[in-house]
Amino acid sequence: MHRRPRRTAASQLDRRTFLAAAGAVTTATGLGLAVGADDGSAVADPGPAPATSPAPPAAASAAAPTGAGTTLASVAAPRGSGGYRRLGDGPGWPRIVRADLAEARNGREGKRTTLASFVQFTDLHLTDVQHPLRYEFFRAGDAGAWRPHEALTLPGVVALVERVNKLRRGPATGAPLGFVMTTGDNGDENAKIELDWFLTALSGGRLNPNTGDPQHYEGVQNSGLKLFWHPDSSLRDQDKQLGYPRINGYLDAITRRVNSPGLNIPWYSTFGNHDGLSGGCYPAAGTFIGDFAVGGRKLQTIPAKEAKWLMEGEANGVDPKGKRIEALLKAHKKEMRSVTPDPRRVPLTARQYVAAHLDPQHTGHGPVGHGYTRANLDSGNLYYTFRVSEKVIGISLDSTDPGGHYQGSLGTTQLNWLDGVLKQHKDEYALVFSHHPSWSMDNTTPDPASPRDKRHGGDEVIALLQRHNNVLAWINGHSHRNRIRPRGTFWEIATASHIDYPQLARVIEITDNHDGTISLFTTLVESAAPYRTDFHDLSQTGLASLYRELAFNSPGSDTTLSGTETDRNTELLLKRR
Template sequence: MSRIRSVRSAAAAVATLDRRTFLAAAAATGATAGLGLAFGPGSGSAGASQPATAHAAGRRVVQAPAAPSTAGTTLETFSAAHGATGYRRLADGPAWSREVRSEITGAKGGREDRRTALASFVQLTDLHLTDVQHPMRYEFLRAGRPGAWRPHEALTIAGVASLIERINGLRGGPATGAPLSFVMTTGDNTDNNAKIELDWFLTAMNGGRITPNTGDPRHYEGVQNSGHKAFWHPEQALRDADKKLGFPRVDGFLAAALRTVNSPGLRLPWYSTIGNHDDLAGGVYSFGRGYYTDFATGKRKLEIIPAADAERLFKGTRVGDDPKGAQMKALLDAHAKDMRTVTPDERRAPFTQDEYLAAHLDPAATGPGPVGHGYTKANLEQGTLYYSFRISENVIGVSLDTTDPGGHYTGSLGTAQLRWLERTLKAHKDDYVIVFSHHYSRSLDNMNRDPGRPGEARHGGDEVVALFQRHPKVLAWINGHSHKNEITPRGTFWEITTASHVDFPQLARVFEVVDNHDGTISLFTTLIESAAPHRTDFSDLSQTGLAALYRELSFNAPGASQKLAGDATDRNTELLLRKP
């Protein structure tokens, strides 16, 4: 069994490292050291995954586990709001404690002195990297729903660069010190299913320069200089709805928001999972490519509609009664004369699933690896977006495609994928399994047929949960979509849903899988914020200053839920499981 010992000091770690532990540490940290251990992506959809291979790009450097550290995590501090009403400023606040959860099995004393780490990695989810000038954005719904538009959306790129900086700065797992071996992003990487956003996402993850500006390169063309009082106009004296709530005037904001951002890129190998915003118009509609492409790349942009129209369309979207977008098309046609003229841009065209796969498989997008970031040529040939991959010697990961191409923002699995999942679990009956998807189980209730496979049935969350319960080595199902932290015991495994990085509290989560050597396994979860300071300075429009402002604006966004952090038991935890 591959083991990485948890230690109370770095010296103790080195002293107690046996040969097997030494090799496991090398496999987990080679990519971090930049010297070439990128784990293979397994077999994609072609069958059960094969053992991963490690490719040396130079001399291997072995890094022993570090001393466990809370530095850079919410175990050390968390952003806290000051004041009781109006626009509230953020500053350093009290840490979130670690909660032990024993609903599945009890915790035994002394486990902290004998545990060994089996895996240690990071989850990102719901980054929603956004072209805020895109013609097919639904900001106009804000007339009836304040939360339909986010005042901080223009800063998503600066925000994700700061989050990547935080991940790169972690010394190891906060509970064990075990080296982090990879990052998984669980979907909604883009917001508008636009090719330019996909390019920004891949560049952000791999490192490079991103200019988050489309259309006219000289001028911003969006709702924040539209003159409509429903939106925050940061550079104008206009008494808009958000300024009435205390939002500041920030001169130079729009120019700074469209300025080139330098992403450090992840130092760890990373894997990708698709979400509904990566696959559907606005994450909701299956318009058909012709209509969506013409509108997305064109010169017309609707910015505001009457509140009653917005409320009616929003309610219909919530219940899923317009998956093909017929009502949305009718609304856009009805308001054709009300649209703003903007600069067309072919880069805003939607990407297909094949284009999504091809972009990941492009050698120029490899970054720290692996090639394809989990996806393989077999996925591209077969038109599938699910795969398995080797995490460590005795742990595999499974990435699912829970989006429904038939439309609506909830999801499901097609029969072919469900049968592949069953085969994969059977083939790995001797491995521990970690499952990743975008949607959480309760949101897998969308039975709209896939237009590309109209004869194939769809399957919901209850069926997937039951399948995992029949395979006791499934330890966790890790997902996002709800933008809320929630951890749920499922009898034999834990379902772990993580908040987004677009809505406050803007988090990612570190996972450590640990054998306690007492008949139990522990899953440690630790939440992290971006590296940006909690305090903001409205005159600081540097990349770091904008990332801090991104967080503070998200806290104050009108209509935003203040419950997305979840309860204490949904945040930093130790989740106990019986060892199968």
């Protein structure tokens, strides 16, 4: 289970932070052309592990920039007071010019040409809430260790897809959006079914949220335990005591099929710790944990003291192999609920993850493999390059440590590969994508498959990127928090999740200002779901609206994840090399 960041000191329990933790191809281009020029088509990068390019899209000219449909125009805002608050329209967030790394020169608005225009999704956490090995039982030790709204991740992600499809153009340049990059934690439990949902949601098709028994819900929300919100019941659970509503028919609604139109532009995939590790923490394929995941027993609660002890161990990375969890499950065997086994919950290896992306049924608007190629399948490596535009190369890293633990790192082999790619493309600009940000990369657990491949942290990655003056930005997620930091020669851009409020994605546009500077415009977007909710509207759209409102009211949530104004809608200046 992904742990939600809390507004507590780092030394305190933070279940969702630890599992946060633990918890691009054709662009609107420019490429030296004025904004308004035709957008460029995607071509495969000739460097190591090149991505297959999608078919070139129809030419499209830039339009007048507009903030409509973005947080420049409006942001969800609470109404009234009390324990549970409804949402409505609120004022937008302004765009802040950040000149930390270069001077903002007058007249640049009229000179710019667009180099790239794309969208970043991150930390979608599509969740099988009936999975036997969800860590809901940690809520006994921390109210923030379980999300009352996580059964609605599928309608939530479809509403985000719908937002991008409606947006179509960058709000700063008016240039057509060229692609979407997801920077990891696309699923939550490293389960095949969650990966299938993710691939279908972005490529288009029907998603069935129900697992296990096809006729009955088998999760904690009908367990009878006051620890969890029971929307269909009169039970006075701890969430209803805080104002959470009773919603008759909710459990039937959350298990109905969801339809996704798929993104109408190409999309790429980056690997996160929840995509490769059980609960974002533990290697599972071929282990006791893997067997338990497809089995018929589910642990729903444990004593608070035991929950806190386990969470502290996870936070400190003392059990990357999951032996404590294994012992816990064995010790509480007699207290478990019987559920219907489902082989679709099987945890996946890295090669199986790549193979699923290469399946033609998930191509959508391309490219085939969404960045991953046959070379990745053969090697088992989950890092690659792709062509953003004529002048920009994209680099997707794999910062998940296969040895376990929710924090990230890079092995020496991958770090050397990154150095080589940047040297090879020294005459082009580079965008680097990863799941983990620099401040969450301190995991030195050895890779079981390559125990001599030393692991390297965020400071070493920053130092490497600073040695290459063609790097414009390092774009990541994992922390569920908007945070933008100057790194001397480039910008590090971390974006909030789409499961914890405020549930955001980010549009990024890059321009050459032809005055010795480059601008990176960042604009946050919410899903297309209406702000106002109706507890009687259990349609797919109604559930997507409810997803946002329940997330806002979630007990133990961190109210600072949206960041400051300088972390949201910005213009980030860089010196042009």
